[in-house]
Amino acid sequence: MKRFFPWLVLMSVFISTIALSACSNDQSQRATKAHPKEIKVALSAEVNPPYLYTNKKNEFVGLDMDYMKLLEKKLPQYHFKYEVGEEESNLVGIGSKKFDMGINWFFKTPEREKQFLYQDVPYSYALPMLAVNKNNHDIHQLSDLTNKRLTPMAPSGGLFSILKQYNKSHKEPINIDTIQAPSNGDNLKMVGNHRRDAMFLNWNTYKAIQEKVNEDVKIGGIVKKEPLHIVYNKDNQQLHDDIDQATQELKKEGKLQKLSKKYFDIDVFDDLENINKHKKQLEVQ
Numbered sequence: 001m002k003r004f005f006p007w008l009v010l011m012s013v014f015i016s017t018i019a020l021s022a023c024s025n026d027q028s029q030r031a032t033k034a035h036p037k038e039i040k041v042a043l044s045a046e047v048n049p050p051y052l053y054t055n056k057k058n059e060f061v062g063l064d065m066d067y068m069k070l071l072e073k074k075l076p077q078y079h080f081k082y083e084v085g086e087e088e089s090n091l092v093g094i095g096s097k098k099f100d101m102g103i104n105w106f107f108k109t110p111e112r113e114k115q116f117l118y119q120d121v122p123y124s125y126a127l128p129m130l131a132v133n134k135n136n137h138d139i140h141q142l143s144d145l146t147n148k149r150l151t152p153m154a155p156s157g158g159l160f161s162i163l164k165q166y167n168k169s170h171k172e173p174i175n176i177d178t179i180q181a182p183s184n185g186d187n188l189k190m191v192g193n194h195r196r197d198a199m200f201l202n203w204n205t206y207k208a209i210q211e212k213v214n215e216d217v218k219i220g221g222i223v224k225k226e227p228l229h230i231v232y233n234k235d236n237q238q239l240h241d242d243i244d245q246a247t248q249e250l251k252k253e254g255k256l257q258k259l260s261k262k263y264f265d266i267d268v269f270d271d272l273e274n275i276n277k278h279k280k281q282l283e284v285q
Contacts, residue, residue, distance in 0.1 A: 030077070030238070031077040031078055032077050033076040033077055036076065036077050036078055036079040037077065037078055037079065038078075038079045038081055039078045039079065039080050039081065039100045039101065039239065040081050040083060040098070040099045040100050040101075041068070041080050041081065041082050041083070041099065041100070041101055041102065041103060042083055042084075042085055042090035042093055042094060042099040042101070042102035042103075042104070043060060043064075043082050043083065043084050043085075043090075043102075043103065043104065044084070044085070044086070044087050044090065044104040044105075045084050045085060045086055046086070046087065048062075048104075048105055048204065049062060049204060049207075049208060050062055050063055050204060050263035050264070051063045051064045051105045051124075051204065051228075051263075052064045052065065052103075052104070052105070060082070060084075062263070063124060063259055063260075063262075063263045064103050064104075064105070066259050066262075067103075067123050067124070067250075067256070067259060068080060068103065070246075070250055070255055071243060071246055071247075071250075074246035074249065074250065075242055075243070075246055077242075078239070078242075083099065087104055090102045090104065091112070091115075091116075091231070094116060094231055094232070094233050095115055095116065095233065097233055097235070099233070100232065100233055100236050100239060101230050101231060101232045101233070101236065101239065102230070102231045103230050103231075104231075105126065105228055106118075106228065106229050106230070106231050107126070107157075107158030107161070107226055107227075107228075107229075108227065108229055109158065109161050112231070115234075116231045116232060116233070116234065117231070117232035117233070117234050117236065117237065117240050118229045118230075118231060118232075119229040119230040119231075119232075119240065119243065119244060119247070120240075120244050121244045121247040121248050121251070122227035122228055122229060122247075123228060123229075123230070123247050123250075123256060124228045124256065124259070124260060124268060125225040125226060125227055125228060125268040125269070126158075126202050126203070126204070126225075126226040126228055127202060127203035127204075127222045127224075127225065127226070127264075127268065127275070127282070128159060128162060128200065128201070128202055128203075128222070128223055128224045128226055129200075129201065129202070129203050129206060129219055129220070129221065129222045129223060130142075130144075130145075130198045130199070130200060130219070130220040130221055130223060131188060131191055131198060131199040131201060131206055131217045131218070131219065131220065132191060132197065132198050132217065132218060132219075132220035133191055133192060133194055133197075133216060133217060133218075134216050134217060134218045136197070136198075136218075136220060139197060139198050139220045139221070140220050140221035140276075141221050141223050142163075142166050142174065142223050143170070143172075144220075145174045145197075145198065146172045146174070148174075148175075148197040148198060149175065149177075149196050149197050149198075150174065150175065150176060150177065150196065150197070150198055150199065150200055151177075151182070151187035151188075151190055151191065151196045151198070151199040151200075152177040152178060152179040152182050152187070153176065153177070153178060153179070153182055153200065154178065154179065154180060154181070154182055155178040155180075158226065159200055159201065159202070160176070160178075162224065162226070163176055163200065164176075184201065184205060184209050185209055185212070185213055187199045187201075188206075188209050188210065188213060188215045188217055189213065189215055191215070191217050192215035192216040192217050193216075198220060199217075200223075202226075203219075203222065203264075203282055206219070206284075207282070207284055210284040211284050214284075218283065219279050219282060219283060221276055221279070222272065222275050222276050222279055222282075224272070225268065225272055225275070230243060251269070256269065257269055264282065265281045265282070266278050266281055266282065
């Protein structure tokens with residue numbers, strides 16, 4: 001009768017475990033240039049020059065797409081596939097894994113940080129600013145808004161969040177009038193007609209409106225550099241890390257700064273003081 005050796009059974013189980021583990025690793029191995037992983041990227045249907053808009057061929061162009069092209073060269077292990085949708089539905093899609101990531105001029109908010117991964121190395125910056133009447137010389141920053149009247153704004157989004165955070169950390173809060181669907185054109189007209197002291201908005205929005213209406217207004221000051229982030233599903237940590245590393249390399253190579261000068265005429269990676277010294281270059285000519 002053959003003797004039974006328990007250690008043989010243990011060895012067999014051990015080998016089987018290694019084999020199963022190897023199979024599992026093969027199935028979930030990291031993406032490579034030879035076998036790129038498809039990444040579904042959500043784009044906003046709402047154009048937002050100079051970050052994202054369409055050309056005469058109805059193709060998406062702008063700073064965001066130029067940046068994505070740079071990433072495509074840096075990260076050949078990924079194949080980026082773009083899909084278009086509304087901003088809120090895109091965020092729902094990222095959370096449900098319909099999309100792996102979204103690029104849509106996203107600000108970071110405490111509420112969204114609980115749901116998504118945010119890019120740690122910004123690929124660009126938004127420039128929240130104060131539009132004032134051309135004859136105004138005393139409103140340049142948020143602290144100048146004490147006892148002043150801002151134009152009404154929607155009680156949501158990144159700009160409202162910036163003002164809320166400011167009021168939490170300052171003894172003299174800014175009075176904020178809210179309305180569900182404010183008209184940017186009407187707001188800028190109120191500043192031009194002296195009915196309100198200032199309008200808080202992003203530079204790209206200001207530029208787009210002022211090119212159409214040409215109100216009697218100017219940039220009082222750029223009050224902040226708001227980092228722009230890609231938003232990821234929380235399970236995409238490796239993708240997040242790879243893009244962060246690539247973005248850092250692009251910044252060191254000066255390629256992100258070149259994109260900034262291409263679309264803004266200034267370097268948004270510069271410090272805020274220098275940006276304000278060149279704010280005339282941001283005015284609508």
